[in-house]
Amino acid sequence: MMTPYTLVDWVLGDGAGWIARFIGAVLVWAVPITGFVSFVGLLSIWLERKISAHIQCRLGPMEVGYHGALQTVADGVKLLAKEDLVPADADRFLFAFAPILAFAGTVVGFAVVPFGPGLIVADLDIGIFYLAAVGSLEAIGVIAAGWASNNKWSLFGSVRAATQVVSYEIPMGLAFVTIAALAGTLSMSGIVDQQQGWIANWFLFRNPFTWIAFIIYYIAALAECKRAPFDLPEAESELVSGFHTEYSGMRFAIFFLAEYAQMYVVSAVAVVLFLGGWYSGIAPLDAAVGTGVAGKLVGAGIIVTKSFLLVCVQMWLRWTLPRIRLDQMLYLCMKILMPFGMLTLVGSTMWEYYFPTPEIAKVGGGWTGNTVMTGVVVAIIGTLSLIVYVRSVIRSTPSLRAASNP
């Protein structure tokens, strides 16, 4: 099955033989994607250090390069030179294989992550479903690592990772299905194409339920990346370093690269599903740049910027929230996110059934009555949650409580 809307086709043109296509696809994997993963790793690790430092009123790395920009490169060289230890009674084969599986399981996700109009390795017909399927490969790598290390802390990390996978996958799937039902396709570029035009056409604003779907997806994505508050498999304060306690040198670095690459993948998927993909949300701007080379470059800039903003939000959450316990994670995924996910799916399809999105909005029109209604509902929900929040703050602060009930 050949889909004509991919990076290889764009470079090679139509009518290339399968050998040329195969070599082209391998080169696309080898050079730009792996290069981009390394770039994501370098930038994200630096960003994480700076963001965590500024959240904690520190400066972070300042010595190597401008504001420590080259610190990650220096650390990479250090990790390359470190001794690669394997514990005495470890399962040597699985110990060596686990980081490869974790990294490969993350990087295959980049096959369907678009970088702009037509800039996608393989625009599969089953885009989101593919991502849901390969998303768990990384967890298998983590489980293998914890088992192979022959270390009790690592094994605890593995068991937690397995528990976490079976918990977050269901709400994440429900969020995917909500958007697939609205878009009528699973293809990543098909979903993005329905969000062109003004910002109101983004799936986030399509109806009041897609907001909930976005929040559910984002929480589940945090769990998929094993980021705080879901860093249970790692849990430095309880399990030393969890599944990668026994790893050193480059194998440890590969686990970290996989984690940061996955942070980018889940953020890019959130951008594609909810935040308009490579469209800026300003209809005349997108129309002006078109879909030529300029359009591809601008689109790539937009989608990478949006994705990195979401990556920064993940870091912000990590350095703000404490880690939750395992039973709290199960409670959250099974008893809160799953029912809300079902509510979102039913609500969103019902809303679309009773207030169908006009065709003009689908192909890039302006603000519609539907959007105004969405805005009203969101404003009501926002106001109610603000009231609940303010009340809880008043209740939990003794001086305010005393002032409100004399």
Place this chain on the structure above:
Amino acid sequence: MDWPTIMWWVFAAVTLIPALMIVLSKDIVRLAFWLLASLSGIAGLYVLLGADFLGFAQILVYIGGIMVLILFGIMMTNRDAVLMRRGENTGGTTVVGLLIASVSALGLLKVISDTKWKEVPPVDMPATTSPIGEALLTDYVLPFELVSILLLVVLCGAAYIARRRAEEN
């Protein structure tokens, strides 16, 4: 050899070599990981046959769900218990095993050579995802719902049995 034939051999090897290793391996966790490789080979064969949805459903269900649960189960059991030891390999078991294997292999080879295989020229496969979705929600909606209810009942039953055991202990 053309492109699909090469890929078919690759996926066949990815399916069969790990399957052999499952039989020969002694470590139960290793065995689970060989099963993982074998199942992904089958997923590759599905994709090669143009059933891309089925192939990734295989990955989602077997690798993402069942394999994680199998590994979870194994890790909960003791590492160097009975599971690590398999039966003693005496001469008699080897002879009997070889006998059974060769008889079944001969039978299978006879069946394979006698069957008149229908050869179909390779075609570009149409998209499968939306026809599957439409079929499930139109023609097959009743079986689909019945299977869902069956699975729900099984789920509730499993949870009930697990909880009873825990309380009795």
